[in-house]
Amino acid sequence: MADHHAVGLSLRGLTVRYGGVLAVDDVRLDVAADSITGLIGPNGAGKTSLFNACAGLVRASSGSVELFGQDVTRTSVAKRARLGLGRTFQRVELFKTLSVHDNIAMGHESAYVWKHPYSLLQALPSERRETERVTEQVMELCRLTDIAGRTAGSLSTGQQRMVELARVLAGPSRLLLLDEPSSGLTGQERAVFAEIVEDAVRILGLGVFVVEHDMDLVARICAQVHVLNFGRLIFSGTTREAMASELVQRSYLGESAVPEASGGPRA
Numbered sequence: 001m002a003d004h005h006a007v008g009l010s011l012r013g014l015t016v017r018y019g020g021v022l023a024v025d026d027v028r029l030d031v032a033a034d035s036i037t038g039l040i041g042p043n044g045a046g047k048t049s050l051f052n053a054c055a056g057l058v059r060a061s062s063g064s065v066e067l068f069g070q071d072v073t074r075t076s077v078a079k080r081a082r083l084g085l086g087r088t089f090q091r092v093e094l095f096k097t098l099s100v101h102d103n104i105a106m107g108h109e110s111a112y113v114w115k116h117p118y119s120l121l122q123a124l125p126s127e128r129r130e131t132e133r134v135t136e137q138v139m140e141l142c143r144l145t146d147i148a149g150r151t152a153g154s155l156s157t158g159q160q161r162m163v164e165l166a167r168v169l170a171g172p173s174r175l176l177l178l179d180e181p182s183s184g185l186t187g188q189e190r191a192v193f194a195e196i197v198e199d200a201v202r203i204l205g206l207g208v209f210v211v212e213h214d215m216d217l218v219a220r221i222c223a224q225v226h227v228l229n230f231g232r233l234i235f236s237g238t239t240r241e242a243m244a245s246e247l248v249q250r251s252y253l254g255e256s257a258v259p260e261a262s263g264g265p266r267a
């Protein structure tokens with residue numbers, strides 16, 4: 001990684017085992033705090049396991065995870081979230097009967113609910129005003145203002161993904177883990193999603209670490225990529241370098257997944 005980038009997430013010797021399965025094997029990588037970094041690799045390469053180890057959902061068998069310079073290897077999911085780690089999941093999970101606005105507001109309230117563990121009703125007026133301000137800002141950023149009153153359950157998959165992103169952005173996150181954010185999105189929605197993530201990074205000053213199979217999207221938004229294969233890190237560099245790397249091509253990209261200059265068919 002270029003020296004001028006502050007590091008958001010730093011993995012050293014990270015290893016994840018499930019019984020006899022070595023899912024993540026001695027991975028060392030850095031994720032910038034102020035740009036978008038991709039994590040790619042074939043099915044079963046260990047991408048989700050690596051993400052889960054970053055978030056604290058699975059335990060590292062060995063090695064370490066640092067978040068903004070603080071060792072969080074043995075820290076709970078909730079504590080990592082409070083330290084600024086946010087994540088979205090492959091399957092969107094929203095409160096289906098609540099409005100878009102209220103889903104996003106809850107993303108902000110969850111940041112201080114631990115201060116008032118018994119009831120959200122104890123939130124101070126100043127906290128409520130702040131929740132409203134942040135919710136409006138994030139809805140605007142994610143282009144959701146027009147559908148603020150709709151219930152989440154009535155939205156298309158693409159819209160639900162935007163709401164999920166907005167909900168995470170409304171929280172205290174400074175570094176986001178996005179797991180296959182483009183799955184279920186149309187081509188048009190992918191383009192909009194890419195713009196929104198880029199806007200969020202620029203305007204809110206975030207780092208993003210994204211697992212994504214759509215190489216067009218990766219090539220468009222990621223400054224750096226890390227490539228996993230059989231749990232091992234086989235490449236780190238710019239997306240352009242990854243596309244040009246024979247090792248990456250051979251182990252992962254194949255012909256059909258390489259985006260064509262003309263924007264040809266996707267894999």
Ligand SMILES: Nc1ncnc2c1ncn2[C@@H]1O[C@H](COP(=O)(O)OP(=O)(O)OP(=O)(O)O)[C@@H](O)[C@H]1O
Pocket residue numbers: 018021022023041042043044045046047048049050
């Ligand atoms: N809970 C588990 N118990 C046992 N083995 C697991 C478990 N989760 C994942 N694995 C195995 O660990 C390896 C890495 O899986 P992982 O899901 O992390 O890969 P991935 O790159 O995210 O794959 P995909 O792109 O298909 O989501 C695979 O061999 C998988 O079968």
